[in-house]
Amino acid sequence: MxxxxxxxxxxxxxxxxxxxxxxxxxxxxxxxxxxxxxxxxxxxxxxxxxxxxxxxxxxxxxxxxxxxxxxxxxxxxxxxxxxxxxxxxxxxxxxxxxxxxxxxxxxxxxxxRNGFWVIREGDKIETPADLKGKTIAFSRPRSSSEAQVISFLNLHKVPLSDVKMLAAGDIAPGITALVNKKADIALATEPAYTMSLRNGMKLQPIRWVDRDVPPxxxxxxxxxxxxxxxxxxxxxxxxxxxxxxxxxxxxxxxxxxxxxxxxxxxxxxxxxxxxxxxxxxxxxxxxxxxxxxxxxxxxxxxxxxxxxxxxxxxxxxxxxxxxxxxxxxxxx
Known part of the structure; x- marks a missing residue:
């Protein structure tokens, strides 16, 4: 309740x-x-x-x-x-x-989906095995961003217990956590994605992570x-x-x-x-x-x-x- x-x-x-x-x-x-x-x-x-x-x-x-x-x-x-x-x-x-x-x-x-899962430019997260132990930033509990994390983890058969979930409060704070190395992966939806790039943040989309997730x-x-x-x-x-x-x-x-x-x-x-x-x-x-x-x-x-x-x-x-x-x- x-x-x-x-x-x-x-x-x-x-x-x-x-x-x-x-x-x-x-x-x-x-x-x-x-x-x-x-x-x-x-x-x-x-x-x-x-x-x-x-x-x-x-x-x-x-x-x-x-x-x-x-x-x-x-x-x-x-x-x-x-x-x-x-x-x-x-x-x-x-x-x-x-x-x-x-x-x-x-x-x-x-x-x-309406955005990209991103990592810091230069980092390497290239396979499902690379997700283990990573901190993933989303907005809030029971949000669509949390659901998207669960979706791609299920797709790649990565147990939820193998990652750390970070409820950042919103999309922009999640990106900030990524840049400040408090998270390893973050969801970058619009307008946060475009504004982050315009502000000089170095973000690298990892398109493979949710490419095959059912809409x-x-x-x-x-x-x-x-x-x-x-x-x-x-x-x-x-x-x-x-x-x-x-x-x-x-x-x-x-x-x-x-x-x-x-x-x-x-x-x-x-x-x-x-x-x-x-x-x-x-x-x-x-x-x-x-x-x-x-x-x-x-x-x-x-x-x-x-x-x-x-x-x-x-x-x-x-x-x-x-x-x-x-x-x-x-x-x-």
């Missing part, structure tokens, strides 16, 4: 966001939380929707979006106030549901059972707004970079380069919302092998498909 106790202790203020398509007559206040918003790439569809005015078109008052540093923090923030919807790590969502918390998964967020579902949209019953229309329109933002990313790269640069506090050309880097790793990392069962099962398998959860895991009971657009429900 540790996860539930952590949620019970957390009470934080929220920001806001809403949804799209057919505008209702009156605006309503809607709050959402997105993992690593403004500091990672997960929030770009929401930034686009905000800047394009699509939430306002839907008649929903949006003043901002609450961020978090990933893992269980995102779920705790969702539960701390009147937040309608959150995009969080699938690992965090499953852990919370398994512990009995009243939330449902309502859409897919991101699928695949995991990194993030999902969640809502409480109470909000699902009381605010289902808002949840539906949030998912539609996000989908509209995702489509825009793939169709209008340069403008997407310009629109999202405000929240990321970076120059548009840097953001554009980062989006291109993500696409090199996973061609369509931002999902329009349809569930990928295999990608979800990949994450569950890794969590079970790591001792984070126990089976059975009933995805059908965890998922509520009612709020997906009709064309995204098929096969999900």
């Amino acid at each position: 540790r996860f539930l106790k952590m949620i019970a202790r957390s009470a934080r203020g929220m920001a806001v966001a809403g949804a799209v398509t057919l505008a209702p007559a009156a605006a309503t206040a809607t709050e959402i939380v997105v993992t690593h918003y403004g500091a990672g790439m997960y929030g770009i569809p929401y930034s686009v929707a905000l800047e394009k005015g699509w939430f306002k078109e839907a008649g929903i008052d949006v003043k901002g979006i609450l961020t978090s540093k990933g893992g269980g923090t995102s779920v705790r923030n969702l539960m701390a106030g009147g937040t309608v919807y959150g995009e969080v790590a699938l690992t965090a969502a499953i852990s919370a549901i398994k512990e009995g918390f009243p939330i449902k998964i309502v859409n897919a967020g991101t699928i695949g 995991p579902m990194q993030t999902v949209g969640i809502a409480t059972v109470e909000n699902i019953e009381k605010k289902g229309d808002e949840i539906r329109r949030i998912i539609e707004a996000r989908r509209r933002g995702v489509k825009f990313i793939y169709e209008n790269l340069a403008e997407t970079a310009k629109l999202s640069s405000k929240d990321m506090r970076l120059d548009p050309d840097i953001v554009e380069s980062m989006i291109k880097n993500v696409s090199l790793v996973s061609e369509r990392w931002w999902s329009e919302g349809a569930f990928d069962r295999q990608a979800m099962e990949t994450v569950i398998d890794d969590m079970v092998k790591a001792g984070q959860i126990e089976r059975p895991v009933n995805l059908d009971e965890m998922i509520d498909r009612r709020f997906l657009p009709a064309d995204l429900k098929t096969g999900s």
Whole structure:
């Protein structure tokens, strides 16, 4: 029950966001939380929707979006106030549901990898045997980055007990730990990867380590059972707004970079380069919302092998498909 106790202790203020398509007559206040918003790439569809005015078109008052540093923090923030919807790590969502918390998964967020596992330039980690005894930096417990470590260790049949796991708190601190020789391997996602290189850090990607790992579902949209019953229309329109933002990313790269640069506090050309880097790793990392069962099962398998959860895991009971657009429900 540790996860539930952590949620019970957390009470934080929220920001806001809403949804799209057919505008209702009156605006309503809607709050959402997105993992690593403004500091990672997960929030770009929401930034686009905000800047394009699509939430306002839907008649929903949006003043901002609450961020978090990933893992269980995102779920705790969702539960701390009147937040309608959150995009969080699938690992965090499953852990919370398994512990009995009243939330449902309502859409897919991101699928695949969005960064590189890196070592210090000049170091040699070339085979699975070289992983033994190494310290691997990830962001937080129950985060997608922790799940990715577990995935490649399982792939290479390296027991978790053979490495040291370092929860650095976020991606950038993990890279700092690597540079300062407190870690041997770190995950470098955008924008941390690009900014680290621009700041002169000597990083060397080790692409072999996760090249053959099945694509995991990194993030999902969640809502409480109470909000699902009381605010289902808002949840539906949030998912539609996000989908509209995702489509825009793939169709209008340069403008997407310009629109999202405000929240990321970076120059548009840097953001554009980062989006291109993500696409090199996973061609369509931002999902329009349809569930990928295999990608979800990949994450569950890794969590079970790591001792984070126990089976059975009933995805059908965890998922509520009612709020997906009709064309995204098929096969999900």
